[in-house]
Amino acid sequence: MATNTFTRWSVIASGEGGGRVASQFFERAENPGIDERILVMNTNRSDLRNTIDRLEEHIGPSDDEDQLMGNHAIEFGSQAGAGNFFPNGEACAREDIDRIVNNISNLAGNTDAFMHIATLGGGTGNGSIPYIIDQFKNGLPDAVDENVEDWMGSVIHAAFGIWPYYYEQPQRHFNAVCGLSRLLRTGNERQNADMVLLASNSHLEDSDSEGDDQYGSINNAIIRAIDLMIGAGRETRSVIDIKDYVTIPSQMDTYHFTPAVSTGLDGSVFELEYMLEKASENAYVPMDVETTQAAYAIVRAPEAMIDNDEISEPDVYDAFRDWTSSHGLNVAGQASLTPKRGRGSDVDVLLLLGGFSLDPLLDHSWDDFEMLGESLSGSGSGKSKLTRAELDRIVSNLEEYADHNIGK
Numbered sequence: 001m002a003t004n005t006f007t008r009w010s011v012i013a014s015g016e017g018g019g020r021v022a023s024q025f026f027e028r029a030e031n032p033g034i035d036e037r038i039l040v041m042n043t044n045r046s047d048l049r050n051t052i053d054r055l056e057e058h059i060g061p062s063d064d065e066d067q068l069m070g071n072h073a074i075e076f077g078s079q080a081g082a083g084n085f086f087p088n089g090e091a092c093a094r095e096d097i098d099r100i101v102n103n104i105s106n107l108a109g110n111t112d113a114f115m116h117i118a119t120l121g122g123g124t125g126n127g128s129i130p131y132i133i134d135q136f137k138n139g140l141p142d143a144v145d146e147n148v149e150d151w152m153g154s155v156i157h158a159a160f161g162i163w164p165y166y167y168e169q170p171q172r173h174f175n176a177v178c179g180l181s182r183l184l185r186t187g188n189e190r191q192n193a194d195m196v197l198l199a200s201n202s203h204l205e206d207s208d209s210e211g212d213d214q215y216g217s218i219n220n221a222i223i224r225a226i227d228l229m230i231g232a233g234r235e236t237r238s239v240i241d242i243k244d245y246v247t248i249p250s251q252m253d254t255y256h257f258t259p260a261v262s263t264g265l266d267g268s269v270f271e272l273e274y275m276l277e278k279a280s281e282n283a284y285v286p287m288d289v290e291t292t293q294a295a296y297a298i299v300r301a302p303e304a305m306i307d308n309d310e311i312s313e314p315d316v317y318d319a320f321r322d323w324t325s326s327h328g329l330n331v332a333g334q335a336s337l338t339p340k341r342g343r344g345s346d347v348d349v350l351l352l353l354g355g356f357s358l359d360p361l362l363d364h365s366w367d368d369f370e371m372l373g374e375s376l377s378g379s380g381s382g383k384s385k386l387t388r389a390e391l392d393r394i395v396s397n398l399e400e401y402a403d404h405n406i407g408k
Ligand SMILES: Nc1nc2c(ncn2[C@@H]2O[C@H](COP(=O)(O)OP(=O)(O)OP(=O)(O)O)[C@@H](O)[C@H]2O)c(=O)[nH]1
Pocket: 014, 015, 016, 017, 018, 020, 021, 081, 082, 083, 084, 085, 089, 119, 120, 121, 122, 123, 124, 125, 126, 162, 163, 164, 165, 168, 172, 201, 215, 218, 219
């Protein structure tokens, strides 16, 4: 294989909200870096309807819905829903893990990186995605053949978790806290996802959006961040890519991130440092920038600006250094410049801010989480039971992780 091959991503979404975000990729003519490697999973077929409709719009109506489903959508579990209780979502995935793994391998065999997407307030996506990542990384079903196992050993798993609106019912917040913990740490207290990206619905909410398009602007913001992140691994001139983003933060045990984005500022008018500052004011979760422990800056500018030397990679490094020092940050980090097609002078900035204190986010959910923990541990039945011991481990995993991620 050529060594200059760009990173090949696959998008795996589970649950309704995650599926809605991922299925937007089907609407586009092109998905550089992802192509057709998109899989949407749910525990019942009617919730996959939206995905199938988008697929049909994209590639034309299909007589063979089963085949369409087979390639890009999976229904899993025998419960037809997870009842907003994450252990059910996990149990459904466990029932069908062989089929899920095979489907993912067929779709995405020899991919370099996964972007898993789930809402954290629900039961299906939030229950299944952390479990699936853990299976891929730490324990595959015996049925999987060796080649697949080799490939899976080196693949990177990034996970995008979407936090519920603050006003949502306590069980959503209970799920969210558990989901964050399970994305970060396995039941054996090991690192689970290689990188956990977070976005908060209430924090991203655009007061203009209402009605049907309740999630529209939020999902667009999420897609924008994913595009910028994936774009960096495709076209950047210096080599900075997902492997660079995950290695050091994992060593430091600070691998949760949030995107912070500014788009469309005129690069012939504004200084780069100002654009970085604007981006950092638009983090996707509530956070204190001063507590950041790792940061990556990805600046995307029109090719013509780069060719004319109106913006260069050293300019980006300098601006990044100035921005970090203006916040008193001495962080692990890197900056890169990536070209986009077209003329004009609109410049986009993605800052991936990592290792920040999780308190401002968790403060919105912790009381609900504690209140429900008492009643929900021991609940459920059979394979979907949440035992007290499991819940205690979920709590201690998160506390242990968050304790050394409280900033300075
Ligand atoms: N940003 C965003 N959030 C969503 C979207 N759809 C649902 N949510 C949020 O996700 C949570 C509900 O999760 P769902 O995705 O519906 O749940 P699920 O994974 O299908 O699991 P179940 O609870 O079993 O249905 C709530 O907190 C919603 O606010 C979406 O399209 N975008």
